[in-house]
Amino acid sequence: MGKLLNKANRDYIASLIPDNIPDWKKVWQEGYEIGKNLKIETIPFEKKYGMKPVDYRMKLKEKGEMCWKINTGLSSVEEQVAAMKEAEKFNEETGLNISMAHQLPQNITGVPKDKREGLPISLGFMLNEPEDWEAITMASSVAPVFGDNHLGWPNAVETTINSIEAGSQWTGLFSTYVQVAPGCPDEVWNMTENVKALGIVASRYDDKIIVNGQSDDSYGAYFNDLATSLAWARMDQYIVCDLCGARYSYSFGNFTQDIMHKTALWLAASEVFSKEDQPGIGFVYPDTISHWDHHIQANYGFQIPEVLLLILAEKHFKTGCAFLSVPITEKVAIPTVPEMLDMTGACQRAQEVAYYWEPLMNWDPIERLRDQTIELSDRMFHYMLDGLAEAGVDITNPIELMVVLKAIDPFTLEKLFHPSIVEDGNETIVPLMPAALWNATQNELANQITLLKDTKYPGLLKDHRICVASADVHFAGAAVIAGVMKEFGADVIDGGNQLEAIDVLDLADENNITDICVSLHNGQALPYAKLIVKLAAERGRKYRFFFGGVLQSFLNEDDDVPSDVTKEIQELGITTVTTVEDLLDKITQQ
Numbered sequence: 111m112g113k114l115l116n117k118a119n120r121d122y123i124a125s126l127i128p129d130n131i132p133d134w135k136k137v138w139q140e141g142y143e144i145g146k147n148l149k150i151e152t153i154p155f156e157k158k159y160g161m162k163p164v165d166y167r168m169k170l171k172e173k174g175e176m177c178w179k180i181n182t183g184l185s186s187v188e189e190q191v192a193a194m195k196e197a198e199k200f201n202e203e204t205g206l207n208i209s210m211a212h213q214l215p216q217n218i219t220g221v222p223k224d225k226r227e228g229l230p231i232s233l234g235f236m237l238n239e240p241e242d243w244e245a246i247t248m249a250s251s252v253a254p255v256f257g258d259n260h261l262g263w264p265n266a267v268e269t270t271i272n273s274i275e276a277g278s279q280w281t282g283l284f285s286t287y288v289q290v291a292p293g294c295p296d297e298v299w300n301m302t303e304n305v306k307a308l309g310i311v312a313s314r315y316d317d318k319i320i321v322n323g324q325s326d327d328s329y330g331a332y333f334n335d336l337a338t339s340l341a342w343a344r345m346d347q348y349i350v351c352d353l354c355g356a357r358y359s360y361s362f363g364n365f366t367q368d369i370m371h372k373t374a375l376w377l378a379a380s381e382v383f384s385k386e387d388q389p390g391i392g393f394v395y396p397d398t399i400s401h402w403d404h405h406i407q408a409n410y411g412f413q414i415p416e417v418l419l420l421i422l423a424e425k426h427f428k429t430g431c432a433f434l435s436v437p438i439t440e441k442v443a444i445p446t447v448p449e450m451l452d453m454t455g456a457c458q459r460a461q462e463v464a465y466y467w468e469p470l471m472n473w474d475p476i477e478r479l480r481d482q483t484i485e486l487s488d489r490m491f492h493y494m495l496d497g498l499a500e501a502g503v504d505i506t507n508p509i510e511l512m513v514v515l516k517a518i519d520p521f522t523l524e525k526l527f528h529p530s531i532v533e534d535g536n537e538t539i540v541p542l543m544p545a546a547l548w549n550a551t552q553n554e555l556a557n558q559i560t561l562l563k564d565t566k567y568p569g570l571l572k573d574h575r576i577c578v579a580s581a582d583v584h585f586a587g588a589a590v591i592a593g594v595m596k597e598f599g600a601d602v603i604d605g606g607n608q609l610e611a612i613d614v615l616d617l618a619d620e621n622n623i624t625d626i627c628v629s630l631h632n633g634q635a636l637p638y639a640k641l642i643v644k645l646a647a648e649r650g651r652k653y654r655f656f657f658g659g660v661l662q663s664f665l666n667e668d669d670d671v672p673s674d675v676t677k678e679i680q681e682l683g684i685t686t687v688t689t690v691e692d693l694l695d696k697i698t699q700q
Contacts, residue, residue: 114497119526123501126517127510128298134509137302138354141309144271148310150317151244153277155209155253163210163253164279164318167389171430176421178207178458179255179393179434180450183214183234185664187242190235191249193447198250200451206458208451210253212393212434213246217632218292220263225293230611230641232582233444233633233664233672237269243276255280257322257392262286264294266307274310274319280359280392281311284321285328285346288516290608301512308354308508320357321350322392326365332520332585335541336371338528340378340487345494345515347383353508359383363395364436367546369416372397373423374479375543380429381484389430394420396433399546401441409438410456417457421464422471433457444633444662444672479543486529486542493527551586555593558690562594567691570698572599577618579605580629580659581638587659588629594690611642615649624652625697629659636663636675643682656697658687 115123159166170177182193190213197208216234218226223238237243237256246254256273260266261282273281287304294300311319323346325331330339343360350358360379366372376394383390396413417433424431435454437445495505504510515523525531530540562568576595580588585607592604605617618626630638639657646653657679662672676686687693 113500114493114532115500115526120501122522123498123503123514123518126514127501127503128513131298131507131510131513132302134302134305134507137306137509138309138312141267141306142313144267144306145274145310145313148271148275148314150275150314151247151277153247153253154249154251156277158251162279162318164320164388166209167430167432168387171389171428174425174428176424176461177209177430177432178454179210179212179432180208180454181212181214181434181436181445182447182450183444184447185233186235187237187245190246194246194249194252194254196447197252197451200455201252204455206455208252208454210255210432212255212257214258215256217259217634219269220259220265221291221293222265222268225264228641229292230634230637231664233662237272240272240275243272243278247276247278254278255322255392257281257283257324258286258327261304261307261311261321263289264291264300264303266304267310270307270310274314279318280320280322282307282321283324283327283361284350284358285323285325285330285343287512288328288520290610292610297513297516298509301509301516304512305354305508308350308356311357312355315355315357318357318388320359320388320392322359322361323350324361324392326362326395329520329523330362331365331547333524333545334539335524335528336366336375336543336545337483337486337541338490338524338545340375340382340483341490341494341527343379344382344487344491348491348495349508349511353506357385357388359388359390359392361392361394363393363434364398365545365547367397367399368543369397369419370476370479371543372416373419374476374483376420376431377423377427377429377476377480378483378487380427380431381480382487384429391429391431393432393434396436397546398436398440399550401438403441406438406442409441410453413438413453414456414460418460418464418467421461422467423473423476425464425468426471426473482542489529489533490527493529493532494523497527547586551589554586555590558590558594559597562598562691562694565691567694567698568598571595571694574600574625574698575603575621575623576600576625576627576697577603577605577614577621577623578627579609579614579617580607581611581614581634582608582630582632584629584631584659587631588627591627591629591658591690591693594694611638611645614642615645615653618653619649619651625654625656627656627658627693627697630657631660633660633662633664633672635659635661636665636678639679639682639684643684654697655684656687656693657684658693661686
């Protein structure tokens with residue numbers, strides 16, 4: 111095969127290569143030396159089970175039994191400690207076994223302390239000092255995993271040190287290095303800190319400290335083909351393992367509706383990433399796309415069948431998987447601890463009836479799809495490496511590689527290197543396993559266009575100029591809004607997702623636009639609103655802001671749950687919207 115990229119695409123990627131990259135091997139070595147001197151605590155989990163969490167997972171793997179895990183992201187460290195104790199009590203009272211708890215701190219945990227001033231605060235607790243990590247790991251015999259906003263974010267060195275010393279064996283959602291970290295615009299510096307953190311993890315290889323990736327919080331959420339996310343994870347593995355000498359595991363699942371596809375991808379990832387002494391899977395999420403908000407209890411109806419198939423697959427294939435259950439209230443509110451426990455209890459009890467189904471299982475179709483996924487992802491991964499090298503990227507330098515990958519548009523990345531494009535010459539991607547979130551977004555876009563095309567809005571929107579952006583990693587709502595308005599003749603500047611308030615205003619100013627639509631979901635709605643209004647006032651320009659999504663925030667420091675802050679946002683002079691039609695009605699009013 112000749113060159114993968116034409117000149118335009120080579121020039122595009124070459125333009126993303128940064129200047130002034132430090133000696134990455136020296137940076138990595140600094141981290142390695144730091145890591146060798148860390149003192150790792152013995153946590154209550156080890157005293158209960160007589161082994162570390164990774165070894166416990168390997169024991170479950172031998173038996174083909176699932177490991178059970180919950181998400182916890184309450185408003186303070188004290189509440190996290192109480193939640194860990196409550197999970198332990200649940201185990202004692204039910205005879206069931208939550209053995210691990212994924213920690214969801216505030217996003218600015220991942221931002222260095224000297225860069226946090228004035229940043230919007232999202233939901234979750236704040237980890238500030240080493241004692242905060244230790245308090246959570248020592249709270250109960252449920253082992254915490256510090257993933258979100260750790261390794262992968264600019265504060266990776268501090269969070270990695272603190273999580274390892276506190277006794278957590280998994281650190282980070284490494285793949286989130288492509289997310290935009292507020293207050294940290296210097297991407298070379300950001301990735302340098304992550305490479306130093308990878309050196310720290312590499313130094314504790316024999317302690318089985320593992321870097322975890324989560325494709326649904328990364329570019330995997332944007333791809334048309336679910337199999338493409340495994341190619342992206344192979345890039346994670348290449349950086350973490352091949353270049354930086356650390357361990358790696360892969361997690362995914364909440365954007366996958368088809369349980370056949372989910373099982374095939376899980377089994378493929380297990381084969382690709384497993385080692386003799388550690389599972390290749392960090393955890394598998396249930397589908398969260400299908401959650402209802404109009405009848406919460408009905409959400410049990412799709413998670414239990416899903417977990418039943420995964421229980422059967424784990425028993426048959428023995429991967430060492432952990433299942434991270436999601437409460438039925440996930441779509442409408444921050445789940446309470448009892449809601450988390452209720453769902454994991456329901457999922458675990460599905461094990462009791464799994465043996466009824468074993469004689470009915472035919473694994474051949476899933477095994478074929480697993481093998482096809484492995485093959486496709488391998489080809490695409492090598493196309494990515496070869497194409498980046500063609501464009502002049504030093505693919506042996508993790509800092510340079512990460513900066514470039516973060517700067518590439520994910521839709522472009524998939525289209526440039528997907529085998530159906532490279533090998534078959536198709537104009538569009540032909541997916542092996544169509545990705546659910548992207549398809550759902552496109553279906554909703556088509557539905558909204560159909561509903562609204564014969565209304566007054568196409569005429570009113572024609573030539574209207576609008577800036578659209580998402581303030582966090584959730585892109586679907588903003589994508590639907592931008593697509594509808596473009597279809598109806600508006601001139602839309604689509605800023606994509608994860609835009610800070612200052613970046614939204616810069617984008618609008620660069621294009622001389624004053625109508626700005628922002629989608630928010632991660633609980634930072636009110637502080638984000640206050641910041642964008644403050645920054646707008648400093649610029650002396652008159653903007654019209656339209657906010658939609660999940661408009662929640664903590665109103666008081668001691669609040670246990672976030673509040674709807676629609677009224678408070680409106681009082682700032684921002685227009686809030688609830689539906690696409692509501693937005694079009696308000697934005698076309700002069």
